[in-house]
Amino acid sequence: MDVRDLVGEAFAGMLARPVRSALTTLGTVLGITTLVITLGVAATAGNQIVGRFDELVATAITVEVPESEHTPLVAWDAIDRLTRLRGVVSAAAVAESKDSVNLSVRSNDLVDPTRVTAQTLTVLAATPGLPEAARGRMTRGRFFDTGHIERADRVAVLGEQAAKMLGVTRLDRAPAIFIGRNAYTVIGIMGDLRRERDLSAAVIVPPSVGRQFGLRDVTRVLVNTSLGAADLVAGQAPTALSPGNGDALQVIAPPSPTRARDQAQDDVDALFLILGLVSLVVGAVGIANVTLVTVMERVAEIGLRRSLGAARRHIAAQFLLESTLTGLAGGVIGASVGVVGIVAISAAKEWTPLLDVWLAVAAPVAGAVVGLLAGLYPALRAARMEPVDALR
Template sequence: MSRSRTRGKAQARETVPGNPRTSPADLLVQAFLALFGRRFRTLLTMVGISVGLAAALATLGITASAAGAVSDQFDALKATRVTVKYPSEAVAGVRPRPDGGDSRRVRELNGVRSAGLVSRAGEQPAVSRLPGGEANDLPEGTVMAAQPEALLAMSAELTRGRWFDTGHEARRERVALIDTAAAARLTVDGGAANSVIHVNGVSFSVLGVFRAPTGDTNLTGSVVVPYWAASQDPAGLSFTPAEMIIRTDLGAADQVGEEAPFALAPGAPDKLVALVPPDPRSLRQGVESQTRALFLGLAAVSLGVGALGVSNTAYVSVLERRSEIGLRRALGASRRAVAGQFCIESGLVGLAGGVVGTVLGVQITAVTCLAKNWLVVLDPVLTAAGPLVGLVVGLAAGLYPALAAARILPAETLRAGV
């Protein structure tokens, strides 16, 4: 008797139409039809997530590409240059302005391409085309005494004329080389030996015109005389302590920076200061982390605005579809099914926005890098995760509207005739 009563209750529960089960496939179809029926609203909602995700991916790709480009440029211009500074006063046998023999010892070190001594005038000289002429407002430190190898180590490029050589140094000839910027201000057009400039009233024959490397403010606009002038001061100038400029092979700067003081001053290497460029990897990480932190903050704001747009649109949709939700609940749809449909709708919007945003982010990165002649650097893991991020954002944004839809009572909507 008890078994037949239990079996009858089970059959009754199975045949009651008040709690039908809705399959995931049905929920997916209903969510897709609901979104397709409001195509324009769905498109605008998707744009918010697309813009935020595109900004995030473009930020990651562009900053990584820019960091690589900066690091490569640093390798080419800075990572191979070592500067050794001499003391301001003679100490332990080390003079502020040594003779040229020190350069030969440094050039013999492994990894050294070129090296030369440089000393700058510590006052503002009067440089002009005519004796006693105006100084043309050339700044302090315009005149420097240097060995020819020092100009090569500083990557100066000869445009007209020729370099001075050891012969000019040995004969103590008053010759000079000028930068293109100084040549323009002094109206030295030919840049050949026929041109003459005057430094504090003392004449120097111009042998050639060179171009300073981009970004080198110390060499731009300068007048370079042979290194012997730093010790004899033919124009009455006071020169600063010398510096040894060394150009090394890529990757040899650290080693040369350690060995150069011993080659220059074996008895007192600690009296010299070797300036070695920082590791390009540290520079890359610094540029990448700082720029990425800034732009990722902006991208997060954009993505947050897009998520709020999805949430707001989904909640408005719940209010507009109260009658539909009440009817479905009256026909037996469970709270879970109603909430699941709205979550799926928000998730589909987020997924579509993630796909579009990923494509846009990749395209923006590629176009920017090609315009700047950078190597395109994209992390395939982050690129593949773009649609997944959009899906998660969409689901999170639609959670509250889905819960609000699940709490709607069918009796209230039907009674109110909403």
Template sequence: MTVHLPRPARLRPVDLLRLGLIGPRTRRLRSALSALGIALGIAAVVAITGISASNQAHILERLDNLGSNLVTVSPGQNFDGAEAKLPETAFTMLGNIPPVERISSTADTKAHIYRNDVVPSSQTNSLRVLSARLDLLATLRGQLDSGRWLDRSTERLPVVVLGHSAAKLLGVTAPGGQVWLDGEALTGAWYGVLGTLKPNELVPAIDDSVFVGTPQAMAALGGGRTPSTVYLRIHPERVSDVQEVAAATASPAQPSLVAVSRPSDLLKARKETSTALTGLVLSLAVVALLVGGVGIGNTMVVGVMERRGEVGLRRALGARQGQITLQFLIEAVLLGLFGGLAGAAAGVSVVYGYAAVQGWPVSVPAVWVVTGPAVAVVVGTLAGLYPALQAARMSPTGALRAA
């Protein structure tokens, strides 16, 4: 007579999933708190990378609007520390460089500006009165806040255009008013306000400046023909080449006394600073993930101890060690997965909210949205591996006796 031994029971994936959900369903608060640590870590990773990416997109958008191909040529310092001067021919010589697409300049005057004629002469608010070429605003890609810019009909008249900060300090909110210009060896006079400018992020120095037409500055304000700053718009692919020769071109005799800069480098420096800060915060997010993993491991260890009776009964009914291991391992994986999905959703929400407040374009790295829950699953698996193996090694009689 042949005796057929019963085959070991095999659990389907659906059965394993149901077993893995026993712990989260019966201990909801504890499971939620365990998953919360993982969720916070993933949310921090997604939020920080998303905010950083949105900030970088905002900076690149500003660079595209302002143009990263602007180069500024200005006087350097003499050996005694005093400011040097550009030659009168600097403007013409720089304009002859082939990759230069547009060129403009400003020049110093001897005038100071005041709200009215009773303000003490010492209270200049550090505002500079400069003569400006008519194409300066177009070269800098500046924008008017109100009024209009200098043109052929107004460059010889006693009128000014105020930078953004200058307009605030002088209390000018709209064109049409008057300000007082005076200075050493100059006769004070009232000048009409022709317009005001919006802030210029690329060249913030113009925000504290007051602009007068070149003919008017030379005739009444002691302005000269020597430029104080020359602005060059260069072919985007030739910026570095022009930077290398600009000093020698502006002043062949003393190129070391000429300062050449690229204002957009300041914005790029902000981007690098933001990236460094992002690395620091991501390190803290990794710590949060580790803490979340420890929380899941602790929950699983306690769960195994509390469910020794269940483990002993299942082992007595024929459950194998591998099935017990999978049951608790799946529970840990599910906790990690729930925490990862919740964290990714929370991180994306934070990015959208923060970008909306700042007025930035939203940029959420898809790789982190996908990788975040995957990392959480790995953390949950590693955290639940030891408790799962511990549960599988319990003997049926020992587990039932300790229950």
């Protein structure tokens, strides 16, 4: 039996029972489709996870400034040098001292013994870039600028929580708060803080006004960088803020989550690969079962072929080729359906579909291998049949 006769007999055997062949192929189609979709979705989902981790890469840096008995280590105008560094998105200097913590702040100058009119809040001094550096926004009014600082205007910005505690909800009438005996006009309310959330319960004043509360020196600097620039800026920030005294500053930068990101992607890939292999095994069992049933139904044909001179290898090759072709057809159809499924899922989730070319090429080959392995036992059983027993 040459190769052409073998292929012809295999196709004839498949087409002799088209419905059964189609159902057998469907098992492989489902297995290969599930494998391709799971691996493709795993790669696509892993890419989305990597993107989420990249968004969380350390971009927030805090520089702690220790106290100095002589000249301040960081001047208020040092922020201008820092913002000129490549990769710095926003930065602000903040001053806080023991004397400015737990100060009595009230929203009016009326002394009412029947109710509490004063709140214990923290007073801070900061540069105008604080809302951006704290990753917040001005929910009401505006933040003070360099003009307020140069004129030493008695203005203040309240954190969102501090404003609620003091009952300040409107700024159109220029409300004032009282810290000690002095009144300060509230020009803005800052909220939606994603960093330094303790500022929500604080009163922020210009540095020129903060000297009244002992806020003369910068105690920390908040820096936001672009993606990937955190390590570089962390190394350059101390020198930019305090040339010659950079070693005295402490830079705090969150570690990069690269290892966690890679581990998460590996776990997702492994999970989906296991699910795909399980589906493929189910398809292989289906092919083996149907092929075995086919062998049992074609016992008379096998006996006739053996009587006419067919060798054992010819019978085994015929059934192996039939199961292999069934698996190959299921692999081609399953790979096509799987690619379409990946694109559809990605479109529904608004993801960027990611599929390796080797997977689409290897899926039909995998289907053929599954069909070959699934038909191995039925083919060997058919080849072992004796002609007399088969015909009887």
